[in-house]
Amino acid sequence: MIHSSAPIGILGGTFDPVHNGHLRLAMELATDLKLAQVRLIPNGRPPHREQPGATPGQRAKWIRVATANEPRLALDDRELMRDGASYMVDTLASLRADFPGHPLCLIMGRDVFAKLPSWYEWERLFEYAHIVLIERPGLSAEFAREATAELERRSTGDIDELHRRQDGLIYNYAPPPLAISASRIRKLIASGESPRYLLPATILDDIMDYKIYRSPASEAEE
Numbered sequence: 182m183i184h185s186s187a188p189i190g191i192l193g194g195t196f197d198p199v200h201n202g203h204l205r206l207a208m209e210l211a212t213d214l215k216l217a218q219v220r221l222i223p224n225g226r227p228p229h230r231e232q233p234g235a236t237p238g239q240r241a242k243w244i245r246v247a248t249a250n251e252p253r254l255a256l257d258d259r260e261l262m263r264d265g266a267s268y269m270v271d272t273l274a275s276l277r278a279d280f281p282g283h284p285l286c287l288i289m290g291r292d293v294f295a296k297l298p299s300w301y302e303w304e305r306l307f308e309y310a311h312i313v314l315i316e317r318p319g320l321s322a323e324f325a326r327e328a329t330a331e332l333e334r335r336s337t338g339d340i341d342e343l344h345r346r347q348d349g350l351i352y353n354y355a356p357p358p359l360a361i362s363a364s365r366i367r368k369l370i371a372s373g374e375s376p377r378y379l380l381p382a383t384i385l386d387d388i389m390d391y392k393i394y395r396s397p398a399s400e401a402e403e
Protein backbone atom coordinates (compact mmCIF):
# COMPACT_ATOMS: atom_id res chain seq x y z
CA MET A 182 0.00 0.00 0.00
CA ILE A 183 1.38 3.42 -0.93
CA HIS A 184 0.24 6.37 1.16
CA SER A 185 1.18 9.48 -0.79
CA SER A 186 0.22 10.81 -4.18
CA ALA A 187 3.84 11.17 -5.29
CA PRO A 188 4.83 9.67 -8.67
CA ILE A 189 5.63 6.00 -9.00
CA GLY A 190 8.81 5.13 -10.87
CA ILE A 191 8.71 2.20 -13.27
CA LEU A 192 11.95 0.54 -14.24
CA GLY A 193 11.28 -2.12 -16.85
CA GLY A 194 13.99 -4.34 -18.23
CA THR A 195 15.27 -7.81 -18.71
CA PHE A 196 17.20 -7.87 -15.42
CA ASP A 197 19.28 -10.80 -16.65
CA PRO A 198 20.51 -10.42 -13.91
CA VAL A 199 19.50 -7.38 -11.80
CA HIS A 200 22.70 -5.55 -10.74
CA ASN A 201 23.90 -2.62 -8.65
CA GLY A 202 23.56 -0.27 -11.63
CA HIS A 203 19.78 -0.86 -11.62
CA LEU A 204 19.42 -0.87 -7.84
CA ARG A 205 21.48 2.22 -7.10
CA LEU A 206 19.81 4.08 -9.97
CA ALA A 207 16.40 3.30 -8.48
CA MET A 208 17.51 4.62 -5.08
CA GLU A 209 18.93 7.86 -6.49
CA LEU A 210 15.72 8.46 -8.42
CA ALA A 211 13.49 7.72 -5.45
CA THR A 212 15.37 10.36 -3.46
CA ASP A 213 16.01 13.06 -6.08
CA LEU A 214 12.60 12.91 -7.79
CA LYS A 215 10.77 12.31 -4.47
CA LEU A 216 9.07 9.21 -5.83
CA ALA A 217 6.64 7.21 -3.70
CA GLN A 218 8.27 4.03 -4.94
CA VAL A 219 10.23 2.51 -7.82
CA ARG A 220 8.75 -0.72 -9.21
CA LEU A 221 11.16 -3.02 -11.06
CA ILE A 222 9.27 -4.87 -13.79
CA PRO A 223 11.06 -7.80 -15.44
CA ASN A 224 9.77 -8.60 -18.91
CA GLY A 225 8.57 -12.05 -19.85
CA ARG A 226 9.53 -12.46 -23.47
CA PRO A 227 11.28 -9.23 -24.44
CA PRO A 228 10.14 -8.34 -27.97
CA HIS A 229 13.36 -6.48 -28.89
CA ARG A 230 16.27 -8.67 -27.94
CA GLU A 231 17.61 -12.17 -27.62
CA GLN A 232 15.95 -14.31 -24.97
CA PRO A 233 17.35 -14.13 -21.41
CA GLY A 234 19.84 -16.67 -20.02
CA ALA A 235 18.01 -16.93 -16.68
CA THR A 236 14.39 -18.06 -16.34
CA PRO A 237 11.61 -15.55 -15.56
CA GLY A 238 11.28 -17.13 -12.10
CA GLN A 239 14.97 -16.61 -11.36
CA ARG A 240 15.03 -13.04 -12.61
CA ALA A 241 11.98 -12.17 -10.51
CA LYS A 242 13.34 -13.91 -7.43
CA TRP A 243 16.62 -11.98 -7.65
CA ILE A 244 14.77 -8.68 -7.76
CA ARG A 245 12.62 -9.74 -4.81
CA VAL A 246 15.68 -10.69 -2.76
CA ALA A 247 17.64 -7.56 -3.74
CA THR A 248 14.80 -5.18 -2.78
CA ALA A 249 13.51 -7.01 0.32
CA ASN A 250 14.98 -4.57 2.84
CA GLU A 251 14.25 -1.36 0.96
CA PRO A 252 10.64 -0.17 1.17
CA ARG A 253 11.04 2.30 -1.72
CA LEU A 254 11.92 -0.48 -4.18
CA ALA A 255 9.62 -3.34 -5.17
CA LEU A 256 9.34 -6.22 -7.61
CA ASP A 257 6.33 -5.95 -9.90
CA ASP A 258 5.82 -9.24 -11.76
CA ARG A 259 2.78 -8.28 -13.85
CA GLU A 260 4.57 -8.82 -17.18
CA LEU A 261 5.60 -12.34 -16.15
CA MET A 262 1.98 -13.15 -15.34
CA ARG A 263 0.91 -12.29 -18.86
CA ASP A 264 1.11 -14.72 -21.78
CA GLY A 265 3.00 -13.80 -24.94
CA ALA A 266 5.13 -10.72 -25.61
CA SER A 267 5.12 -7.88 -23.06
CA TYR A 268 4.25 -4.46 -24.44
CA MET A 269 5.02 -1.47 -22.25
CA VAL A 270 1.86 0.36 -23.30
CA ASP A 271 -0.27 -2.49 -21.87
CA THR A 272 1.83 -2.55 -18.71
CA LEU A 273 1.35 1.18 -18.21
CA ALA A 274 -2.41 0.88 -18.75
CA SER A 275 -2.62 -1.73 -16.02
CA LEU A 276 -0.43 0.34 -13.68
CA ARG A 277 -2.63 3.36 -14.33
CA ALA A 278 -5.65 1.27 -13.26
CA ASP A 279 -3.88 0.04 -10.10
CA PHE A 280 -2.49 3.42 -9.01
CA PRO A 281 -5.05 6.01 -10.13
CA GLY A 282 -3.86 8.85 -7.87
CA HIS A 283 -0.20 8.73 -8.88
CA PRO A 284 1.69 10.18 -11.82
CA LEU A 285 3.75 7.41 -13.43
CA CYS A 286 7.41 7.91 -14.38
CA LEU A 287 8.73 5.41 -16.89
CA ILE A 288 12.48 5.26 -16.37
CA MET A 289 14.74 4.33 -19.26
CA GLY A 290 18.35 4.67 -20.32
CA ARG A 291 19.03 6.96 -23.27
CA ASP A 292 20.20 3.81 -25.08
CA VAL A 293 16.65 2.46 -24.80
CA PHE A 294 14.92 5.76 -25.64
CA ALA A 295 16.99 6.05 -28.83
CA LYS A 296 15.06 3.10 -30.26
CA LEU A 297 11.69 3.92 -28.74
CA PRO A 298 9.85 4.37 -32.07
CA SER A 299 10.30 0.64 -32.72
CA TRP A 300 8.10 -0.15 -29.69
CA TYR A 301 4.48 -1.18 -30.13
CA GLU A 302 2.22 1.91 -30.01
CA TRP A 303 5.07 3.93 -28.53
CA GLU A 304 3.31 7.30 -28.89
CA ARG A 305 0.62 6.12 -26.47
CA LEU A 306 3.20 5.69 -23.68
CA PHE A 307 2.81 9.42 -23.04
CA GLU A 308 -0.94 9.01 -22.40
CA TYR A 309 -0.08 7.05 -19.28
CA ALA A 310 3.32 8.20 -18.06
CA HIS A 311 6.16 10.68 -18.04
CA ILE A 312 9.48 9.37 -19.28
CA VAL A 313 12.59 9.87 -17.17
CA LEU A 314 15.65 9.61 -19.37
CA ILE A 315 18.83 8.33 -17.82
CA GLU A 316 22.36 9.19 -18.85
CA ARG A 317 24.34 5.97 -18.96
CA PRO A 318 28.14 5.88 -18.98
CA GLY A 319 29.77 4.17 -21.91
CA LEU A 320 26.55 3.81 -23.88
CA SER A 321 25.85 6.53 -26.38
CA ALA A 322 23.16 6.12 -28.94
CA GLU A 323 21.86 8.03 -31.89
CA PHE A 324 18.20 8.91 -31.37
CA ALA A 325 15.60 8.02 -33.95
CA ARG A 326 14.23 11.20 -35.57
CA GLU A 327 10.76 10.82 -34.00
CA ALA A 328 12.33 10.26 -30.58
CA THR A 329 14.21 13.57 -30.88
CA ALA A 330 10.99 15.35 -31.86
CA GLU A 331 9.18 14.05 -28.75
CA LEU A 332 12.12 15.05 -26.60
CA GLU A 333 11.97 18.61 -27.89
CA ARG A 334 8.21 18.82 -27.46
CA ARG A 335 7.88 17.30 -23.99
CA SER A 336 11.05 18.18 -22.06
CA THR A 337 10.86 19.71 -18.62
CA GLY A 338 13.55 20.45 -16.05
CA ASP A 339 11.02 20.91 -13.25
CA ILE A 340 10.56 18.01 -10.82
CA ASP A 341 7.45 19.65 -9.33
CA GLU A 342 5.80 19.44 -12.74
CA LEU A 343 6.33 15.66 -12.70
CA HIS A 344 4.31 15.67 -9.47
CA ARG A 345 1.59 18.03 -10.69
CA ARG A 346 0.89 16.36 -14.02
CA GLN A 347 0.05 12.68 -14.42
CA ASP A 348 1.82 11.97 -17.71
CA GLY A 349 3.22 13.34 -20.96
CA LEU A 350 6.56 14.93 -19.94
CA ILE A 351 10.18 13.94 -20.48
CA TYR A 352 12.71 14.62 -17.73
CA ASN A 353 16.44 14.18 -18.22
CA TYR A 354 18.31 12.71 -15.26
CA ALA A 355 22.04 12.23 -14.82
CA PRO A 356 22.63 9.81 -11.93
CA PRO A 357 26.03 9.35 -10.33
CA PRO A 358 27.48 7.12 -13.06
CA LEU A 359 27.91 3.38 -12.54
CA ALA A 360 29.21 1.66 -15.64
CA ILE A 361 27.59 -1.69 -14.90
CA SER A 362 25.61 -3.74 -17.39
CA ALA A 363 24.03 -7.17 -17.32
CA SER A 364 25.77 -8.07 -20.58
CA ARG A 365 29.19 -7.40 -19.03
CA ILE A 366 28.26 -9.54 -16.02
CA ARG A 367 27.20 -12.40 -18.32
CA LYS A 368 30.40 -12.07 -20.36
CA LEU A 369 32.62 -12.17 -17.27
CA ILE A 370 30.89 -15.33 -16.08
CA ALA A 371 31.05 -16.97 -19.50
CA SER A 372 34.81 -16.35 -19.65
CA GLY A 373 35.38 -17.69 -16.14
CA GLU A 374 36.09 -14.28 -14.57
CA SER A 375 34.41 -12.82 -11.51
CA PRO A 376 31.69 -10.12 -11.57
CA ARG A 377 31.80 -9.81 -7.75
CA TYR A 378 30.68 -6.40 -6.38
CA LEU A 379 28.85 -5.51 -9.60
CA LEU A 380 25.74 -7.18 -8.20
CA PRO A 381 24.46 -8.38 -4.80
CA ALA A 382 26.48 -11.31 -3.41
CA THR A 383 23.43 -13.54 -2.88
CA ILE A 384 22.53 -13.25 -6.57
CA LEU A 385 26.08 -14.13 -7.63
CA ASP A 386 25.99 -17.16 -5.29
CA ASP A 387 22.79 -18.32 -6.98
CA ILE A 388 24.25 -17.82 -10.48
CA MET A 389 27.28 -19.92 -9.54
CA ASP A 390 25.24 -22.61 -7.75
CA TYR A 391 22.90 -23.07 -10.71
CA LYS A 392 25.64 -22.58 -13.35
CA ILE A 393 23.75 -19.83 -15.17
CA TYR A 394 25.40 -17.81 -17.99
CA ARG A 395 28.23 -20.35 -18.38
CA SER A 396 29.63 -20.72 -21.89
CA PRO A 397 29.46 -24.20 -23.48
CA ALA A 398 33.31 -24.22 -23.29
CA SER A 399 33.39 -23.64 -19.51
CA GLU A 400 30.73 -26.36 -19.04
CA ALA A 401 32.88 -28.78 -21.06
CA GLU A 402 35.93 -28.13 -18.90
CA GLU A 403 34.27 -29.67 -15.82
Ligand code: ATP
Binds near residue numbers: 192288290361362365
Ligand atom coordinates in the same frame (compact mmCIF):
# COMPACT_ATOMS: atom_id res chain seq x y z
P1 ATP B 1 22.06 -5.67 -20.94
O1 ATP B 1 23.50 -5.32 -20.69
O2 ATP B 1 21.79 -7.15 -20.98
O3 ATP B 1 21.44 -4.93 -22.11
P2 ATP B 1 21.18 -3.90 -18.82
O4 ATP B 1 22.16 -3.93 -17.73
O5 ATP B 1 21.17 -2.77 -19.79
O6 ATP B 1 21.23 -5.27 -19.63
P3 ATP B 1 18.28 -4.04 -18.56
O7 ATP B 1 17.65 -4.97 -17.62
O8 ATP B 1 18.01 -4.26 -19.97
O9 ATP B 1 19.81 -4.08 -18.09
O10 ATP B 1 18.01 -2.52 -18.17
C1 ATP B 1 16.83 -2.02 -17.62
C2 ATP B 1 16.92 -0.51 -17.63
O11 ATP B 1 17.95 -0.06 -16.73
C3 ATP B 1 17.25 0.09 -18.99
O12 ATP B 1 16.45 1.25 -19.17
C4 ATP B 1 18.72 0.44 -18.88
O13 ATP B 1 19.09 1.51 -19.74
C5 ATP B 1 18.84 0.82 -17.41
N1 ATP B 1 20.17 0.58 -16.84
C6 ATP B 1 20.79 -0.60 -16.74
N2 ATP B 1 22.01 -0.48 -16.18
C7 ATP B 1 22.17 0.84 -15.90
C8 ATP B 1 23.24 1.62 -15.32
N3 ATP B 1 24.39 1.06 -14.92
N4 ATP B 1 23.05 2.95 -15.19
C9 ATP B 1 21.91 3.54 -15.61
N5 ATP B 1 20.86 2.85 -16.18
C10 ATP B 1 20.99 1.53 -16.32
